[in-house]
Amino acid sequence: MRSRLIEIYHRLYAAYGPQHWWPGETPFEVIIGAILTQQVSWTSVERAITALKQERLMSPDAIARAPQEHIAAFIRPTIYYNEKAKKLKAVVEFLQTRYGGDLTALFALPTARLRAELLAVHGIGEETADSIVLYAAGKPSFVVDAYTRRILTRLELITGNEPYRRIQKLFMDNLPPDVELYNEYHALLVRHGKERCLKRTPRCDACPLHGLCPFPRQYRR
DNA sequence: GCCCAGGTGGGTA
DNA sequence: TACCCACATGGG
Numbered sequence: 661m662r663s664r665l666i667e668i669y670h671r672l673y674a675a676y677g678p679q680h681w682w683p684g685e686t687p688f689e690v691i692i693g694a695i696l697t698q699q700v701s702w703t704s705v706e707r708a709i710t711a712l713k714q715e716r717l718m719s720p721d722a723i724a725r726a727p728q729e730h731i732a733a734f735i736r737p738t739i740y741y742n743e744k745a746k747k748l749k750a751v752v753e754f755l756q757t758r759y760g761g762d763l764t765a766l767f768a769l770p771t772a773r774l775r776a777e778l779l780a781v782h783g784i785g786e787e788t789a790d791s792i793v794l795y796a797a798g799k800p801s802f803v804v805d806a807y808t809r810r811i812l813t814r815l816e817l818i819t820g821n822e823p824y825r826r827i828q829k830l831f832m833d834n835l836p837p838d839v840e841l842y843n844e845y846h847a848l849l850v851r852h853g854k855e856r857c858l859k860r861t862p863r864c865d866a867c868p869l870h871g872l873c874p875f876p877r878q879y880r881r
Numbered sequence: 882g883c884c885c886a887g888g889t890g891g892g893t894a
Numbered sequence: 895t896a897c898c899c900a901c902a903t904g905g906g
Binding site for chain 3 (some may be wrong): 699700701703704735737738739742743744789821823827
């Protein structure tokens with residue numbers, strides 16, 4: 661398993677190169693993006709983030725003060741905008757009451773503790789928590805998303821029904837706890853998933869993972 | 882017109 | 895634990 665996971669990484673990196681994740685100017689913006697991107701394409705998130713910046717709503721204080729409906733109006737492209745406005749308020753509320761709005765204090769926690777704290781916040785599930793830990797705090801916690809699950813299933817390394825933590829453990833037990841590696845690996849899996857594994861009839865012979873994947877089995881979501 | 886995006890929370894069995 | 899559903903825009 662270890663050599664397989666490393667092989668996959670090298671193949672994807674060779675094919676796609678560095679992905680320069682996470683898009684976001686500040687750690688706070690990464691957190692906002694992590695919530696807004698739930699079940700939404702990143703291009704939609706960019707529009708929402710741009711709107712929030714234009715309205716001077718890209719700060720804990722501003723979001724705390726603004727009415728939920730006001731925030732919702734500017735993040736409409738991200739679907740579930742009412743839900744997500746509520747989530748943004750929840751994160752900011754958590755930040756301010758527990759850490760005085762200071763991300764540095766929050767990020768000073770040990771990785772496992774930081775993850776657990778984030779998970780307790782309304783709107784932050786496992787993937788979002790790991791995204792924040794990895795991409796905003798810069799601590800090694802592997803991010804597992806739908807693409808990761810699909811690709812590993814297709815490669816027959818998992819059944820696809822494993823719980824999140826099981827799949828995360830697979831990566832973390834077999835790779836060094838390297839932030840840059842986790843960063844790039846997750847981003848590459850998303851890139852590959854979008855580019856190939858969502859296609860109904862991928863050209864498997866031209867795939868970067870050709871030979872690792874038991875093609876031409878039809879891919880199942 | 883239909884499918885589906887870098888999910889999460891709440892409810893039920 | 896394992897499903898189910900609500901959430902409710904915009905691009906291909």
